[in-house]
Amino acid sequence: ETGVTQSPTHLIKTRGQQVTLRCSSQSGHNTVSWYQQALGQGPQFIFQYYREEENGRGNFPPRFSGLQFPNYSSELNVNALELDDSALYLCASSKSGGPPSGANVLTFGAGSRLTVL
Amino acid sequence: AQSVAQPEDQVNVAEGNPLTVKCTYSVSGNPYLFWYVQYPNRGLQFLLKYITGDNLVKGSYGFEAEFNKSQTSFHLKKPSALVSDSALYFCAVSAYSSASKIIFGSGTRLSIRP
Numbered sequence: 001e002t003g004v005t006q007s008p009t010h011l012i013k014t015r016g017q018q019v020t021l022r023c024s025s026q027s028g029h030n031t032v033s034w035y036q037q038a039l040g041q042g043p044q045f046i047f048q049y050y051r052e053e054e055n056g057r058g059n060f061p062p063r064f065s066g067l068q069f070p071n072y073s074s075e076l077n078v079n080a081l082e083l084d085d086s087a088l089y090l091c092a093s094s095k096s097g098g099p100p101s102g103a104n105v106l107t108f109g110a111g112s113r114l115t116v117l
Numbered sequence: 118a119q120s121v122a123q124p125e126d127q128v129n130v131a132e133g134n135p136l137t138v139k140c141t142y143s144v145s146g147n148p149y150l151f152w153y154v155q156y157p158n159r160g161l162q163f164l165l166k167y168i169t170g171d172n173l174v175k176g177s178y179g180f181e182a183e184f185n186k187s188q189t190s191f192h193l194k195k196p197s198a199l200v201s202d203s204a205l206y207f208c209a210v211s212a213y214s215s216a217s218k219i220i221f222g223s224g225t226r227l228s229i230r231p
Contacts, residue, residue: 004160033219042123042207042221043161056218090160102211102219103149103168108160 002027004109006091012115018079021112023091025072031100032074035090043090049074050100086116119144121210123222130198130229138193138225140208150191151209152182198229
């Protein structure tokens with residue numbers, strides 16, 4: 001089975017620009033979660049998508065938005081980039097028989113490292 | 118609100134010795150608890166989880182963790198450390214009531230010396 005793949009692996013943007021990060025779920029998984037991991041810190045929950053709708057959100061401003069597509073892949077969009085947005089962005093997929101549960105195991109991709117100058 | 122604390126930034130252990138990585142949590146209601154490991158330039162990998170039942174949970178690579186409800190702890194343990202266990206370890210918690218939100222600790226770097 002294929003794992004979670006993310007693209008691009010690295011990118012550099014300037015303050016004020018917009019960025020789109022992409023994620024392909026592991027085969028058989030229907031739920032996608034996005035996390036931001038700043039250097040030396042643990043992953044911070046951004047949001048989760050299930051059935052193409054947002055299903056839970058962390059403490060991130062509206063300029064962080066996402067999409068989930070019918071094939072369960074997902075995008076994370078960040079507008080008006082700030083220097084503090086520099087981080088590793090992790091996508092994780094999971095399999096839910098019904099509405100996602102906090103008991104579901106997450107399968108992570110290797111991440112997209114964003115640098116904002 | 119749920120939270121998780123990993124009080125040690127780094128744990129150093131000699132190969133062959135037992136290791137413990139500490140984790141405490143705060144959550145309303147019954148917790149779901151996890152340990153994940155992160156190797157350099159890679160995403161997090163699942164090690165083990167506690168949902169309900171036996172307080173001692175066994176996971177991948179010989180790791181185990183003990184759920185202690187009275188102390189709100191979920192420490193990760195291994196009887197005999199290997200150099201290849203050196204990595205960054207994250208404890209995570211979720212609550213039944215919060216559905217999808219899984220919260221991670223700040224991580225503990227485990228260093229095993231030969």
